[in-house]
Each structure stands twice: as C-alpha cells, then as structure tokens.
Amino acid sequence: MSTPRGYAVAVLAGDGIGPEVVAEARKAAEAAAARFGFGLSWVDYDLGADRWLRTGEALPDGVLEELRSVDAILLGAVGRPDVPPGVLERGLLLRLRFELDLYVNFRPVKLYPGVASPLADVKPDDIDLLVVRENTEGVYVGAGGTVHRGGPAEAATETSIETRAGVDRVLRFAASKARERAGRLTLVHKTNVLVHAGDLWRRAATEVAAQAGVALDYAHADAACLYLVTDPGRFDVIVTDNLFGDILTDLGAAIAGGLGTAASANLNPDSSPSLFEPVHGSAPDIAGTGRANPVAAVLSASLLLDHLGEREAAAAVEAGAVAALPGAAGYSTQALGDRIATAVAGGGSPD
Ligand code: IPM
Ligand code: MN
Secondary structure, eight states: OOOOEEEEEEEEEESTTHHHHHHHHHHHHHHHHHHHTEEEEEEEOOOSHHHHHHHSOSSOHHHHHHHTTSSEEEEEEOOOTTSOTTHHIIIIIIHHHHHTTOOEEEEEEEOOTTOOOSSTTOOGGGOEEEEEEEOSSEEEEEEEEEESTTSTTOEEEEEEEOOHHHHHHHHHHHHHHHHHTTSEEEEEEOTTTOHHHHHHHHHHHHHHHHHHTOEEEEEEHHHHHHHHHHOGGGOSEEEEOHHHHHHHHHHHHHHTTOGGGOEEEEEOTTSSOEEEEESSOOOTTTTTTTOOOOHHHHHHHHHHHHHTTOHHHHHHHHHHHHHHOTTGGGSOHHHHHHHHHHHHHHSSOOO
16 A cells, blocks of 8 residues: 655744635645645644734744744735834745745746736736746845934945855756746846846856756846736746846736736745745735635645645646636635635536
8 A cells, every 4th residue: 555645734824814815725725635635734833913912923943943844834924014014024934935945936927817917908828927036135135234323324235145056046946947838038137237246147047048958038127027018928937036026026916917816936946845825915904804815825825736746736726726716806715715625626617
C-alpha cells in the first residue's frame, strides 16, 4: 500500500475580510484533496491586529520557527485602521517574506471569462500575463533613517539595495516561467534614471535570458504602466524589482477586473514553505458584510496546491473558481465559496 499524501498548511487568516475569504479557500482546497486523494492538515495562527493590540507581538519568534516546518502557508490579509500603518505590514508580512527568503512574488494577471475589465474591447485572451516581482530586496529592505526629526532640518533616507545574487535568482525563476509559456521575458525597470541598479538588472537579465534561451525585451516602469492599459497583449512574463512590481500588480489587477480575482504566491522555489495570499488587503469597510469576493483567495489556494505538486487539484480549484465567476457579484462570500467547492468536488458546473 502506498502512503497517502498529506500536507501541513499554516493558516494566517488575519484581519478584516481575511478570515472570510480564507474559509472559502480552505473549502475549495479540501474538496480538491478529497477528490484527488490527499490530506491537508490546517494549523491556525491568530496573528494580526487583535494579537498585536493584545500582546504587542506581530510575529513571535516561536511562531516563525513553527512556520518553518509546515509545507505551505495560506494568508488572508493583515492590517486594520486601529493599528498604525507599517506595524503589521513590516512586522508580519514583510518579515515572513524576508525570514523565509521568499524571493519570488508570483502574480498572474489574467482576465477570466465573465469578468469585466475597465479597458474597452479586451477579451480574456488579451490579458494573460505573469508578473514576477523580486520580493526580498529593493526599497523594501528598510535601510535608511531619519535625522533631526520634526525640525526644519529633518532628512530621511530610504535606500534601495539590489544584489547580483538576488537579482540573478529571481531572473532565473522568471526565465524558467517564460520558457514554459511563450518564451518571452520583459524586464521592467527605470534604467534611464536608476542608472546603478538599472545597469545591474539589465546586465543580469541579458545573461540569464541568453542562458535560458528566452527572448528578452525591456520597458521602463512608467511606459509599462501605459502599455498595460493600451496594449496588455505585448507582455507575457514581466520580471521587475520589488517596488515596481508592487505598483504594476495593482494596475495588473485593475485591468483584469479588480482585486477580487488577483492571486499571489510568495515563493522560495528551492525550499518550503512558501506563502500564498490574495493581492487584496483586509478591506475593513466591507468586513463582516458577506460581500468580499473569495475568488482571489481560492485562486491563491490553487497556486498553493500547484506548488505542493498537486497539479490536478490546483487545476480543478482554478476551474471551479473560474466557473463561478460569471454573475459572482450576486452571491455572498459563503454562497460563492460553496458553489466553487461543489464544482471542485464534482468536476461539474456549480448548478
Ligand atoms: C502587496 C502589499 C504589500 C507590499 C504591503 C501590504 C506590505 O501591497 O503584497 O502588494 O507592499 O508588498
Ligand atoms: Mn501591493
């Protein structure tokens, strides 16, 4: 008899709509596990605004150590208006990205059938690209400081740090994705102004693309914003630095119909665990109303299953979510999650 496959998944549901959407993502993943014959054991962690307000801890060291040993992490959203900005973002989310060395932020930008894009005359096939965002360097490293704070001579620095090794590894990942797809990679940077980091990225990208046998294209970050709106089909795989990737992927989510369907994976392709989360935030304004779209979290769970090697299950979860999208706005978070789980379990349409 073969041993049943089983995975431990840590759940950081977080704040606002996080717990609501994560519950539906779990349902879909459970349905896939039952259908494809593997087990998921979920371990819940109550990190987020409440924990921080109660204890002052965003990510206790002991919890971080436990998280190192799970197979994957599913995160909902963190942040609430009663917690100062940056506390949970830096203390929890970015700390996890850095400590677990999740150097790839992988964000598909895909317009699904039945979802309206704000762009005129685009069909689903016209918007189907991947953004591979560097996730552990750049301006996110937190290097910098303030002097003479509050006085007339106040000065602040925020230093962007790029390393050749860090750039090379994310480029290699992006090039491998480009090879699996159309063989086209676009570097997005701002080499006309950021001449030091831009030069490093450009030389590294040229070498890595040549080694991988993929065609390399280049766009400045501002022009890439323009092209995403005027001609999204020109992109297939974009690779870019941390901050440009942050900005581009919100724009990407917008052209693909909004944050309701935007999924992401924070990956360390070389070791587990990786972290999966919807691109959207905690949306405190709609928390508890049943109006949150769980699809972005469900699609993030699909990326999680794919990363665990459960390809069929991942495809079934994606298909279930996509099948539920037309008319999704007419359903509550839970009703939509139920429809998706039913589709995933049965392999048929939710009706
Ligand atoms: C994202 C978010 C985060 C980021 C914030 C919450 C720190 O905007 O995942 O895109 O800037 O990376
Ligand atoms: Mn962002």
